[in-house]
Amino acid sequence: MSAHCQLTGAKPGFGNRISHSHRRTPRRFDPNIQRKRYWLPIEGRHIRLTLSARAVRTVDAIGVEAAVARIRARGGNV
Secondary structure: OOOOOOOOOOOOEEEEEEOOOOOEEEEEEOOOEEEEEEEEOOOOEEEEEEEEHHHHHHHHHHOHHHHHHHHHHOOOOO
């Protein structure tokens, strides 16, 4: 599973670790991805979404139906 948010599209960023001697080695900044299960009343079933922590707060604010509509508008399948 890739570190990818279904709602916001957050993906890993890339950069360098810099040691005390200032040598640079590649590193990866992963988003805080969580798997959450929501009840979708329109369809009468549970859905499991892979969301970043910021997207979990967004779902709490706009509701699960609106969030699923945004995911489907982006081309995601739920």
